[in-house]
Every structure is written in C-alpha cells, then in structure tokens.
Amino acid sequence: MAMIAATKSSLSFKKIINTIDNLKPVSGRLEQVGIIKNNSKVILDYAHTPDALEASLKSLREQFKYRRISIVFGCGGDRDKAKRPMMGKIANQYCDRIYLTDDNPRHENPKTIRNSIRKNINKSKIYETSNRANAIKKAIFAMKTGDILIVAGKGHEKIQEYKKIKKLFSDQEQILKNIKIKNKTLSSNLKLNILKELSNSNNISLNLEINNASINSKVIKKNNVFFALKGKHKNGNLFVKEALAKGASLAIVNNQKKSKKKIVVKNTLKFLTEASSILRENLSSKIISITGSCGKTSLKELTGRSLGKISQTTYSPKSFNNKFGVPLSLFNLKKNDEFGIFEIGMDKKGEIDYLSKIIKPDVGVITNISYAHIKNFENIKQIALAKSEIIKNIKDDGYLILNRDDKFYNFHKKIALKRNLKILSFSLKNKSATTNLDSISKEKSKYKISININKIKKYFYLTSFFENDLKNLLATITIISIFKDIHKLDKNIFYDHKATNGRGDTMKVKLFKKFFYLVDESYNSNPLSLKSALKNFDMIKVDNSKKHVVLGDMLELGKYSKKLHVEIGKNINKTSLTNINVIGGHVKWIFNNLNKNKRGIVIKKKSQIIDLIKNNLNNNDYLMIKGSNSTGLNSLSNQIKRGKINAL
Numbered sequence: 001m002a003m004i005a006a007t008k009s010s011l012s013f014k015k016i017i018n019t020i021d022n023l024k025p026v027s028g029r030l031e032q033v034g035i036i037k038n039n040s041k042v043i044l045d046y047a048h049t050p051d052a053l054e055a056s057l058k059s060l061r062e063q064f065k066y067r068r069i070s071i072v073f074g075c076g077g078d079r080d081k082a083k084r085p086m087m088g089k090i091a092n093q094y095c096d097r098i099y100l101t102d103d104n105p106r107h108e109n110p111k112t113i114r115n116s117i118r119k120n121i122n123k124s125k126i127y128e129t130s131n132r133a134n135a136i137k138k139a140i141f142a143m144k145t146g147d148i149l150i151v152a153g154k155g156h157e158k159i160q161e162y163k164k165i166k167k168l169f170s171d172q173e174q175i176l177k178n179i180k181i182k183n184k185t186l187s188s189n190l191k192l193n194i195l196k197e198l199s200n201s202n203n204i205s206l207n208l209e210i211n212n213a214s215i216n217s218k219v220i221k222k223n224n225v226f227f228a229l230k231g232k233h234k235n236g237n238l239f240v241k242e243a244l245a246k247g248a249s250l251a252i253v254n255n256q257k258k259s260k261k262k263i264v265v266k267n268t269l270k271f272l273t274e275a276s277s278i279l280r281e282n283l284s285s286k287i288i289s290i291t292g293s294c295g296k297t298s299l300k301e302l303t304g305r306s307l308g309k310i311s312q313t314t315y316s317p318k319s320f321n322n323k324f325g326v327p328l329s330l331f332n333l334k335k336n337d338e339f340g341i342f343e344i345g346m347d348k349k350g351e352i353d354y355l356s357k358i359i360k361p362d363v364g365v366i367t368n369i370s371y372a373h374i375k376n377f378e379n380i381k382q383i384a385l386a387k388s389e390i391i392k393n394i395k396d397d398g399y400l401i402l403n404r405d406d407k408f409y410n411f412h413k414k415i416a417l418k419r420n421l422k423i424l425s426f427s428l429k430n431k432s433a434t435t436n437l438d439s440i441s442k443e444k445s446k447y448k449i450s451i452n453i454n455k456i457k458k459y460f461y462l463t464s465f466f467e468n469d470l471k472n473l474l475a476t477i478t479i480i481s482i483f484k485d486i487h488k489l490d491k492n493i494f495y496d497h498k499a500t501n502g503r504g505d506t507m508k509v510k511l512f513k514k515f516f517y518l519v520d521e522s523y524n525s526n527p528l529s530l531k532s533a534l535k536n537f538d539m540i541k542v543d544n545s546k547k548h549v550v551l552g553d554m555l556e557l558g559k560y561s562k563k564l565h566v567e568i569g570k571n572i573n574k575t576s577l578t579n580i581n582v583i584g585g586h587v588k589w590i591f592n593n594l595n596k597n598k599r600g601i602v603i604k605k606k607s608q609i610i611d612l613i614k615n616n617l618n619n620n621d622y623l624m625i626k627g628s629n630s631t632g633l634n635s636l637s638n639q640i641k642r643g644k645i646n647a648l
Contacts, residue, residue, distance in 0.1 A: 028155025030056055033172055034179040037186035038193040039282045040143040042175050046155030048076065048103070050086040053152060057094035064148050065396070066281050066360065070097035072135045073152040075117055077108030077161075084113065089120035097142070100128045101135035103153045104161040132160065133174050140178040144197050145190065146282040151175060190282060190335065194275050195225070195252070199263045208249050213272070213331040215324065222247030227272050228254070229324060236268070269324065276330035277358050285314075285337040288479055289344055289359050291352055291390050292367025292403075293383065294529040295468060296321065296343040299367060301500050303476045304341045306493055310484065311338040319523075321345035326355045339483075346386060347373040347556065353389035363482060364394045365401040365475060369408045370528035375558030384408040391415050399424060401478050403471070404433035424482070426474035428467070435478045440465050446495065453477060453486055461495040466504070466536040502634050504536065507641055514619045518641065521626040522634040525554045527564045530626060531571055537624045538575040545620045548600070549577060550609055552627020553584035561586050569593030581612060584631060606636050613640075 006016050025031040031044045043060065047053040053073070060069055071091050075084045091098050098121055102110045110130050118126060129135050139149050151171050154160075160169035187193050187206040196204055209223040217239035220226055226243035228236030228251060240251045244261055252263050252271060265271040280287065288303065290296050297319050304315030314337045316329035321343040333340045344355045356364070369384045377383050391400060391412065400416040402409050404427035416423050427433035431452070438450040438457060450459040451474065460477075462469060473494060477486060499505040502523030509518045519540075521533040530551075537547065557564055569590040572580060581600035582591045591602060600616075603609060609625075617623060627633040 028157070028172070030059070031155075033175045036140075036143065036179055037183050037188055037190075038143070038145040038197070039190060040145065040147040040149070042140065042143075042179065043148065043150045044155060044171055044175065045150055045152045048153045049080075050083050050090055053087055054090045054094075056150060056152065057090065060148055060150060061094050064146075067146050067148050068096045068144070069094060069148045069150070070099065070139055070143070071095045071150050071152060072099040072101060072132070072139050073150075074101050074103035074110075074132070075113050075153070076104045077106035077110075077113055079106075081116065084116040085119045088117040092121045092125065096125065097139075098126050099135040099139045100126055101132045102130050102160070102162075103132075105163075106161050107163055110162075132169065132171075136171065136174045137178050140175065140182055143182075145194050145278055191225070191275075191279060191331070192250075194278050194282075195250070195263060198271060198275055198278075199252075199265055201258075201263045203258060203260055204250070204263065205260060210249055213328055214243075214248075215328060217243040217246065217248075220246050220248050223249045225249065226251040227268050227328070228252060229268050229272070231324070269327075272331065273323075273327040273358060276327040279333060280330055280358070280360060283333055283335065283337065283340075285333055285340045286363070286483060287359055287361045288339065288341045288363040288365065289356060289361035289390060289394075290341070290365040290367065291344040291346070291356075291387055292365070293370035293372040293387075294524075294526055294532075295367040295472065296345065297523075298468065298500050298503050299365070299472045299475055300341055300343045302472045302494065302497055303479055305497060306476055307339050307341070307480065309493060310489075312336050313339040313341065315341035316343060319343070319345070321355075323351075323355065327358060330359060344390065348376050349382070349386045350389070352386060353393065356390045356393035360393060360395055361390070361398065362395050363399045363401065363479060364390045365479065366390065366403065366406075366412055367471075367475065368403050368406045368528060370526055371557060371560055371564055372526035372528070373556050374560050375556045381408075381411075384411055388412055388415050391419065391421070394419070394421055396420075398422070399482055401425065401475065403427070403475070404430045404436075424478050426471070426478045428470060428474070433474075435474045435481070437470060437474065440470075449473060451477060453481055456487070458487055458489075460489075460491050460493065463495065463497075466532075466539065468504070468532050468536070469499075502637065504533065509640060509643075511640070511643065512614045514617070516613070516617050516620065517622045518637065519622060519624040520637045520641070521624055522552075522637040523629060524634075525552065525626050525628045526557075527554065527568065530554060530568055533624065533626050534568075534572060534575060534577065537622070538577050540622060542620075542622065545622060546579065546618065547577060547622045547624070548579040548581065548612070548617060550581045550583065550603070550612070550623065550625045550627075550633070551587050551590060552582075552625075552631035552633045553586040555586070555628040555630055557586075562589050565589035566593050572598060579616075581609075583609070583633075584627070587627075606632065609636065610640075 003016050028044050028046045033042050033044045045056045047056045154171050158170050159166045191210045210225050211223045214220045214224045215227050215229050220243045226248040252268050258264050290300050307313040314333050320329045344352050346352045399422045401424045404425040425433040426435040428437045435453045438452050441448045446461045447465045502520050506519050565586050566589050573595050578598045579600045580598050583603035625637050
C-alpha cells in the first residue's frame with residue numbers, strides 16, 4: 001500500500017524499490033528485536049486485544065508454518081475482563097508454548113487475571129509466573145534453533161503498573177539483555193547449534209568448525225562431521241577413529257564414550273534426519289525435489305550445474321536418494337545457498353512420503369512413471385500413486401512439474417489440483433505444455449535446440465539431441481523459469497554439460513592396442529531407460545565402424561520380468577542395431593526374441609566381455625553396456641575405463 005501511495009505521489013518505482021531495505025518497523029509493532037545465533041526470533045508486539053493478538057499470531061503461523069511458536073503475555077487490569085479467556089483461547093490455538101505472566105495489573109489481583117486467561121489453555125502448554133522479566137528470560141533461554149517467540153501486550157511501553165506503583169520496565173530491554181546472555185552459549189555455526197541442542201551435549205566446544213557431513217570415513221575431509229551410520233553390511237562406529245584421524249571435527253556415534261569430539265546418541269540415522277529437517281527449516285534456500293522412475297539423477301545434475309552457474313546452489317551427489325542419502329545431502333546445504341536440489345528414490349510405498357516430509361520441497365518434479373521396482377507393486381498405477389506421495393509434501397503455494405508426455409500426467413495433475421499447487425509441464429510433442437520442443441538444427445558441432453516457454457521462443461545449445469537429454473533440458477528450463485528470467489540466460493549455459501557416469505557418458509578407451517568408444521549406460525536398467533538408451537545408441541552415426549551392445553538383466557521387475565524383457569527384444573528388432581550380446585538369466589528372453597541377424601553371443605561370465613572387446617571390436621567401434629546395478633556391469637565398465645582389466 002505504501003509503494004502504491006508513493007508511486008501515485010510521482011516517485012519513480014526504481015527509487016521506491018531501492019528504498020525498501022532502509023525502512024524500519026514501528027517500535028513494538030510486530031518488531032523483531034535482536035539477533036539470536038541459532039536463528040530463533042523474538043518478536044515484540046503491542047497486541048493487547050483478541051483481534052490484535054489473533055492477527056499477529058496468525059501472521060506468524062502462516063509465515064513460520066513448521067516452526068515452534070511461543071508467547072509471553074498477560075492482560076491488563078481495570079479493563080475489559082471478557083477478553084481474557086478469549087485471548088487465552090487464541091494463544092492456545094496458535095502457540096506451542098505459553099508463558100503466562102503479568103501485564104499491567106493496576107488495581108486488580110494479578111492472580112485473578114491470570115486465572116481468567118488460563119481457562120482456555122491446555123495445561124501441558126503453560127508456564128506461569130507473575131514476574132514478567134522472569135517469564136521473558138525463561139522463554140528466551142528455552143528457544144531452540146528456529147523457534148519463534150512473541151512477547152505481546154506492552155510493545156513500546158516503558159513502565160509496568162501495580163496498584164499505585166509505576167515502575168520502569170521495558171519488554172525490549174529485557175529481550176535484548178537475555179539475548180546477549182543466550183548468545184554466549186551458542187555457536188555462530190548453525191549446524192553445530194542444532195547438533196548440540198538435539199543431543200544436549202554441553203561438552204562440545206562452541207568454536208568447533210563444521211562444514212559438510214559424511215558417512216564415509218575414506219573420503220572425509222577436514223572439519224567435516226562424521227555420522228557413524230549402521231547399514232546392512234557396515235557399522236560406521238567401527239570407523240570413527242579413522243574419520244577423526246583424517247580431520248573430522250566431530251563424530252556422531254552410539255555405544256561409545258562421550259568426548260569433546262563425540263556426540264553419543266541412540267540412533268545416528270534418526271539423529272541425522274532430525275538435524276537435517278531442522279536445518280532445512282532454518283535456511284532460506286528454495287528446495288527442488290525430483291522423483292520418477294528414471295532420469296532423476298541426470299535431471300538433478302543438469303539442473304544443479306546450470307543453476308550453480310547463476311546462483312549459489314547445492315545438489316545431492318551421485319544417487320543419494322534414499323533414507324541415508326537424502327538427510328545427508330540436506331545437511332550439506334550451505335547458509336547462503338539460494339537453491340538446494342535433491343532426488344528422491346523408492347522401491348516401496350511410503351518411502352517418498354517419508355523422504356519428502358524431511359525435504360518439504362518448494363518445487364516437486366515427477367520425471368515419468370515406468371516399471372522400475374514393479375516387484376513390490378501389483379501394477380504400474382500403484383507405482384504412479386507411490387510417486388505422487390511427493391505432491392502432498394510440497395509446500396503450500398508451491399509448484400509441481402510434470403512430464404506432459406507421460407501417461408500418468410492427468411492422474412498426477414488431478415492430485416495436485418486438490419492442493420491448489422501451481423502445475424507446470426514439459427513436453428517433446430505437446431504444444432500446450434509450459435515448455436515444449438520447437439525444433440532442432442545442427443550448427444557445426446553444436447545442436448541448436450529451439451523451445452517454446454510460455455508461448456515465447458528461445459534457443460539453447462547442446463552437444464547432443466538424444467531424447468533423454470532433450471527431456472532433461474525442457475524440465476530444467478521449466479524449473480529455472482519459476483525463479484529466474486529464462487530469456488536472460490546465456491544460450492550456451494547447458495552446452496558444456498556432460499552425461500553422468502554410467503548414464504550414457506561416452507569415453508574413448510584404449511585396450512589391446514586399439515581404440516573404441518564405450519557408451520556407458522551401466523548404472524541401472526529398467527524398461528523405460530533401456531528403450532531410451534537403445535534409441536540413443538541407434539541414432540549414433542558411424543561410417544565404417546560397427547556398434548556392439550552388451551545387455552544385462554533388468555532386475556526388480558517381479559512377475560512382469562519375462563513380459564518386459566520380451567518387449568525389449570521386439571523393440572530392438574525395429575532398430576538398425578545388431579551384435580546384441582547378453583549376460584544374465586532374465587535377459588535371455590530378450591535374446592530369444594531377437595531376429596537371428598541381430599544376435600551376438602550369450603555371455604556366461606564377465607571376463608568374456610573382455611574377450612569380446614579383444615576379439616570382436618575393431619578400431620573406432622562403439623560398445624554400449626547396459627544392465628541393472630546389481631548385475632555388476634557398472635563396476636566392470638568403470639574398470640574398463642580405467643584400463644584395469646587384469647582385475648577381471
């Protein structure tokens with residue numbers, strides 16, 4: 001309203017914008033007082049009527065939806081007595097903790113006033129004391145990271161009235177005095193404060209430096225915090241000594257003795273998850289969360305690297321998308337990050353719900369729905385339903401981005417509309433999508449990709465035009481468009497992006513005195529990703545060279561395994577690919593359904609793949625390797641890249 005008034009008074013809008021930062025709140029009117037190192041906030045407000053108190057508390061609850069809100073207040077004497085139980089009810093509705101104390105009792109008995117207020121307050125929430133200074137002190141010292149405290153009723157007033165006595169008393173001075181004392185018990189490192197608060201560890205130095213978190217003692221760096229997690233095969237508690245020796249500033253452990261560098265908790269994973277969730281709520285970073293049957297990691301990488309060129313951004317490494325990787329990645333957000341980008345995986349119902357509740361994304365993305373992990377579901381619709389769990393945990397007024405070409409687009413859109421989320425989409429074909437492909441042309445070694453976004457044309461350069469690369473480009477542009485002006489982005493911002501290891505990256509390898517190109521698709525395999533990989537490989541143009549394929553099993557397909565492997569065989573018959581070699585039990589269904597001219601050999605052990613390279617590949621030939629991670633083909637591909645074939 002002030003900006004409109006200033007504009008109507010002939011001030012330039014640019015000048016108004018530049019002035020906003022210099023404005024200060026009116027004293028005692030929803031005024032933040034002081035700065036607390038653990039990101040908790042004390043708000044001073046003059047609200048002393050039911051309407052005013054509700055307006056203030058409602059505003060705070062809307063702004064800090066997931067934070068604990070406490071209040072210090074009372075009611076004045078010799079005034080409207082009917083408002084007292086009403087104000088108690090309002091405080092009870094919006095606040096997690098209530099410090100009931102005296103306001104200006106004047107000529108009334110302070111105890112009588114407080115009794116009237118507390119009629120509508122839950123006993124479990126209330127702390128009562130007549131001494132207002134003690135109430136403020138108690139409330140401030142109880143504040144944990146991110147908590148909100150409102151001290152209401154007196155605002156800017158400098159006196160307190162008891163009968164005929166008017167004594168000097170300022171809420172603001174009491175708040176500032178106690179914040180100063182409290183800050184001496186806190187670290188300037190928000191993460192350290194969270195860890196100390198959660199564990200009640202008073203023996204840990206406030207000067208300890210903490211950067212990132214790690215669960216791997218082999219790669220830990222100086223000033224990292226080591227979380228000793230228990231997995232199926234390894235117990236991190238056995239590697240604490242190694243982590244500390246390598247420079248870890250702190251270790252979170254269980255079943256060990258406390259020390260200045262160890263915090264002992266019952267469950268290290270639960271502790272990490274709680275700490276990460278608290279940190280998420282206390283950073284202003286916009287969180288983008290990606291799920292789907294395939295393409296999560298490659299989309300996260302493209303989005304993370306691209307946003308990282310224009311803003312401070314943290315994104316989860318590799319495929320850190322489970323109950324270990326998600327909280328670990330979240331804890332590694334930095335204070336000044338504008339964006340955090342995380343992927344969420346699942347193989348069972350409820351897992352995405354659990355993980356997305358921790359992340360609370362501002363933007364959710366569902367890449368596609370396929371038969372990945374179908375063994376734990378009755379049908380593909382159940383997979384779509386499990387992926388939709390992310391939708392209910394996107395923040396209010398948040399965004400959902402969907403693949404317009406996916407057959408479950410309308411299904412997911414309908415769920416999102418019930419939450420009034422903003423829905424954006426991307427598509428290779430559908431012109432009604434928010435972001436869609438317009439045309440592709442080649443300019444020397446570059447591919448010029450023209451897109452339409454919100455019906456305006458823009459183009460960018462890529463090194464390839466494979467289908468999955470195009471989808472990732474469209475999805476990334478859609479994500480960025482929420483926060484940035486797409487039309488100001490450099491046309492080469494995506495050009496230097498390289499495929500993630502094991503997800504289509506191509507490398508020239510020298511073995512047995514010859515060069516060949518390894519197209520590594522070995523990180524994982526499901527029907528959708530395999531069809532895409534085969535289509536991409538088929539598109540590669542070669543002159544006198546040959547293409548060879550090694551396929552491993554698609555796993556976790558349950559009762560659908562035979563049907564889906566057979567479909568892949570029939571799909572390959574429609575391509576120009578030949579020399580299809582297979583290794584594994586399920587993948588034989590592909591081989592048996594291939595035309596004879598497309599068949600290579602059935603490989604019984606991985607060392608035969610090296611024989612295949614040695615005997616069947618010529619100079620400048622191409623070899624694509626694809627299979628589920630558990631087949632071991634990813635490890636083999638990495639060894640081939642490093643030339644460590646003797647290990648095979």
